[in-house]
Amino acid sequence: MDLTQLKTKQLYINGEWRDSKGGSLHPVINPATEEPLCDVIQGTLDDVDDAVAAAKAAFKQWRHSRAAKRQALMHAIADGMEARKQDLIDAVSAALGCPPHITEWLHVDGPIYAMRYYADRAAVMEQTEQAGHSVVLKEPVGVCGFITPWNYPLHQFVGKVAPALAAGCTMIQKPSEITPLQDYVMAEIIDAAGLPAGVFNLVPGAGPIVGAALSSHVDIDMVSFTGSTRAGIEVAKCAAPTVKRVTQELGGKSPLIITPDADLETAVRWGCEDVFINSGQTCTALTRMLVPAERYEEAVEIARKVAEEVAIGTGADDFMGPLSSARQRDIVRGCIDKGIAEGARLVTGGSDTPEGFAQGFYVKPTVFADVTNDMAIAREEIFGPVTCMIPYKDMDEAIAIANDTEYGLSSGVWAKDAEAAMPVVRRIEAGLCFVNGGEFNYDAPFGGMKRSGNGREFGAAGLDEFIELKSVQLPA
Template identity: 55%
Template sequence: MKDLTKLYINGHWVESQSKATLDVINPSNESIIATVVCASVDDVNLAVAAAKNAFNNWSLTPAAQRSKIISNIAACMEERKAELITAISQTMGCPEHIASWLQVEGAIYAMELFAEHTGITEQVEKSDKCIIVKEAIGVCGFINPWNFPLHQFVGKVGAALAAGCTMIVKPSEQTPWVDFIMAEILDKCGVPKGVFNLVPGTGPVVGAELCTHPNVDMVSFTGSTAAGIKVAQAAAPTVKRVTQELGGKSALIITEGADLHAAVSYGVEDVMLNSGQSCNTLSRMLVPESLYQQAIKFAKETADNLVVGMGEDAFLGPLSSKPHQQKVLQYIQIGLDEGARLVCGGVDNPDSLTTGYYVKPTVFADVSNDMRIAQEEIFGPVLCMIPYRTLDSAIEIANDSPFGLSSAVFAQDDATAIAIARKIRSGQCMINGGEFNYHAPFGGYKQSGNGREFTATGVEEFLETKAIITCT
């Protein structure tokens, strides 16, 4: 069993001033695989003080030096790739062969890309009697999620390092193991003392203190919209910058001219990947009435062929925890109670899986967009299929949501799909089979949050703009 009971503060592994711990549960077999410390407010104060003391020197470090450190981090991540995969698979439940490419390989690539964006802090824009420069915002508090723990770690930490910020990271209580590995990597790669600090713990203690601490200049949060609202409220009295990557209820619009089988298969596999535990999953599939029954048939065939479990043939692992499994099952029951037609899946355990927090891949047909299952984020392997009459009504349905994180369009050609994409209110839109891209800024509209992650745009979130005004 892993012992995760130390904190990483000011370049050292130290004991917490709290004796509280939590068990980390493997959701595939319900076994305890680690014990993680729950830090105290005093621990957070020490970490913030370390980050504040380190800020001036780190923010003035030459861009080339920061770039080299980030590249070294990516290389060390590659060396420890197998450990990162195991940590994610055992704490989050993603089958190892999927965790490899979905959770780890992309994150390593993204970290290397951040090495290309350190120079933004040394760019100087000259205008009429004015010089404009970008400077690191300061001390940052990061509150990370459990569903993509390494991906989100890199999106925040990589960008902050590139910008010259210092930071305190609070991992999810469910998936802290990967953060401990990353702390070891950053220590090995020469990140100066105090620049990076790891303080595990609970949201009400560690998260709340990061949000309210007067010496934390920025908070970046990934999680539910409800929790994101609380983060923003807590940060408001100290006027922190707050960036949030929150919930989603993304729509896939399939047009009459699209390859229907390819489009439906793409949509079903998207919502079932990571067992539906992705904020940008395409959980609403909008299909022309003329193709609706055929699309339902294709969706059932695709979903029924997906294997649930942790083996080499598995596409869906368990959900992350018992409470989350029960929440998703409750939503499936809500869909049944609302009158949606169950095409496949449901509330029963997958065959032969009596241990672990599994849910069958579930498809609902005859869904109207005003149903709760179409409006609320389920965060599980549940697809809502909605018929539409006209393309304008499809766009209206897609936008009739409090969320606006992602979306997709499958049409007869890219030009048609792009024209539709321009009318959808979301931060991303994937067309004709497009996939997640680390060269594309990530973030949402409306209640899906604010700010962007990854690319140079993500680094800019950690910068302040300074205008130096001259007399000549």
């Protein structure tokens, strides 16, 4: 689609497109070409107040809407997503840099499924539970503020918006300044589906302004944030004085334990590709690969081959596009240089510009060996295509290394089979574990432990985050 046709210089508030009250324009850059795609308005505090007022007013009726009505509207939204699937692919791919053929299955297909999944769970809100002489009712939490990231923008949009709609909540959505375009497509889809005015509002803007305002606003009952742990701490601080509900999906530095009985070639290849997909900009990426010491050099050689086979670019045959921005590229390059300075062995890749890519924010797929878990590259989230390979002598040491991190979002185990993997899985401190290449499942809860956040998205638990329980004490 022609992305310049989107109404990116306006906000969507109370069911209509309107001008900002004093907001400036911010360019969205194509990271593959470094050329501007369009300008997007940055909302102000007054814009946030207007959006919150609209959502608060709409909640009075929307909270009492029948589940069947919400279900029908959400299926209409999913139908719109299907009809405009190519527009969503174009919007995500152009601003993020992910090749379009990968964007389709990695960024768009799942969110369409998730919208329908939650449409069909709206009826849960009308179910009651008998607890002795009491009846337990389910009610929506209220007005919600959503702050979504740039790396999986549509995925996280739907992970918040869909369960909130199913529960009967109203909302204000703030996308990242880097990848806001799919939110504009979604606002058009939502508008065309006939969602009541004020239920969904779109206010792009800077995190320290719009994000902070949503987190602290007295009339917002819940804030859901996806992003860095550093920013998540600030969101929680802003939310604390109003005692609003806070859910967060934050950083990760996740381990992949390859057991001695695993198919080493398959396991290492999958582990590397897991890191390189989306240019390493995945919070669940298994960036610490733990390998039995007796097979370590064999694994390092496999990883080198995989990295050097990766096709870079945004074409139909390419696997890895650019980083999302010049800033992110520079951060990743700095981390690679830090790893070399720390004494890790650079197997392949590095911080030099990939050959043939003078334009675009590209970084080479990089593999480090001889990494120890006290190195910065093993402890800090790099958010780029960098795999750190660490040897272990026995499973107790592997578990100790895996859990020696402030994060607990994701993990992986590759063993002889799933049954053999489960005893290892149970010892890992993380909210998610991929076993022998298992795929992400939108029917299951997603979220982390420790400093990787709190709360869950997707699955039945994702809807629970938007529910208040009311106990009605009846006469015995």
